[in-house]
Amino acid sequence: MSDRFNTIAGWTLFSGIIALGFSSLSGHYFRADKHNRPEKMGFAIEGVAEEGEGGAAATPIEALLATADVAKGEASFKKCAACHTANQGGAAGIGPNLYGVLGKGVAGGGFAYSDGLKAKGGNWDWATMNAWLTNPKAFANGTKMSFAGLSDAQERANVMVYLNSLGSNLPLPAVPAAAAAPAGGEAEAAAVVGDAAKGEQSAKKCAACHTFNAGGASGIGPNLAGVVGKGVAGGSFAYSDALKGKGGTWDDATLDAWLKNPKAFAAGTKMTFAGISDAQERANIIAYLKTAK
DSSP, X not given: OHHHHHHHHHHHHHHHHHHHHHHHHHHHHHHHHHHHSOSSOSOXXXXXXXXXXXXXXXXXXXXXXXXXXXXXXXXXXXXXTTTOOOSTTOOOOSSOOOTTOTTSBTTOSSSOOOHHHHTTOSBOOHHHHHHHHHOHHHHSTTOSOOOOOOOOHHHHHHHHHHHHTTTTOOOOOOOOHHHHSOTTSHHHHHTOOOOHHHHHHHGGGTTTTOOOSTTOOOOSSOOOTTOTTSBTTOSSSOOOHHHHTTOSBOOHHHHHHHHXXXXXXXXXXXXXXXXXXXXXXXXHHHHHHHHOO
8 A cells, every 4th residue: 555655646746847847848938939039020011111110200301301401411412423423514424414403304304214214204393302312213113223212311301402402493392380390399499589799799700701780881791780570682682593582581480590501491592601500599690680780
């Protein structure tokens, strides 16, 4: 009886050890599987955006164009220089010459474009150029363009304003109302309270080209006495066609946009000054200009 009891107890203990071993092994396996699984489950479907990618919070290209940097666009264009020239009258290379391209017909001119691009029709406007620079092959299936595109929207905007400065001078598109005054963004920059005394000091940067005294003669740039409230490109100064085409008056918001980036405000402007990135300094100068009458 004792031997039989010992045998049963032994088998019971052995079964427990085996069960414990399988439990441990199973736990290790599934933990390893958890650690080794891909960061994103599933797979990407072409044409379907990822969560948080390009959603409602994405900044419209029109807003990015309004603050785009021509100099940065010129630097980015070096990626294109292996195939394209952009000087007036420049010869085509692997790709067409791009001088004055904005506003021209898609696949216009004498270059041997692909059938896919020829079939697109229309002109190179801001939206069309943005789509093309994003993904040439998606824009025109069968295009000869081997460049994959520019994924960064701000870089595309910079390249576009640079191209626009080369003989095109299209007016910038209107910024959608929802993007024109983002919470905590550019609208706040224009609302910064300025200090006229500090603005007078900052305006010395402008004195090489502008005068500020009432009745003062124009220099390289116009006299700026009483400029606040006047029409953009108003008066007898020889303004660029780009600035003449802007319309409106020099109010706080317009002056802020101009002082931030003159070339983005009016592509093709004669103004060589790159702009003032600091919102407080711009507000100070605007406050000073209000006193210069």
